[in-house]
Amino acid sequence: MSSAVFAGSGVNLRELWTHVSLFRVPGIWLYHLVTVHGLWYAPLYAWLLLVSAWAPRAPVLWAFLPPFVIYGVEKIAFNTSYFLNLLRYRLEGPGSAMAAEHQPDLASKLIPHHFLSTPGLWTGLAFAAVFLYATVHLRRSRGPI
16 A cells, blocks of 8 residues: 555655565564553553543543643643643653654664663553552442442
8 A cells, every 4th residue: 555655656666665674564563552552551541441430421521621620720820831741741652752853764763672761651550550450449349330
């Protein structure tokens, strides 16, 4: 599909296919799937699970309203935006600065040690564990419906 899209835009397909590795690209996709969508966003998934276990009605509203309220109170009271920056960092990920550099060989930067040594990852996983513990506790305390 990429070839059809690139052929329509005038890209040299010979150049594209000489630099593509059939084993490297799926490896990069798998790494991205596990690290970003599995580990990095775990606190967000756990937060949504917690809110769905807690909220009697309108869990989507309860999931998205508290961050906006926290940001609004912080902005009015302290005129800062630390919470918003924290949310942006969590949503964009630690690699957003690396992607902004437009490096020719992005795969050389995808080293598990770099990702696993990020303090934000471990802080987020700790919050995810707390949220999951609270979710399980809420679900068990309610009993069968």
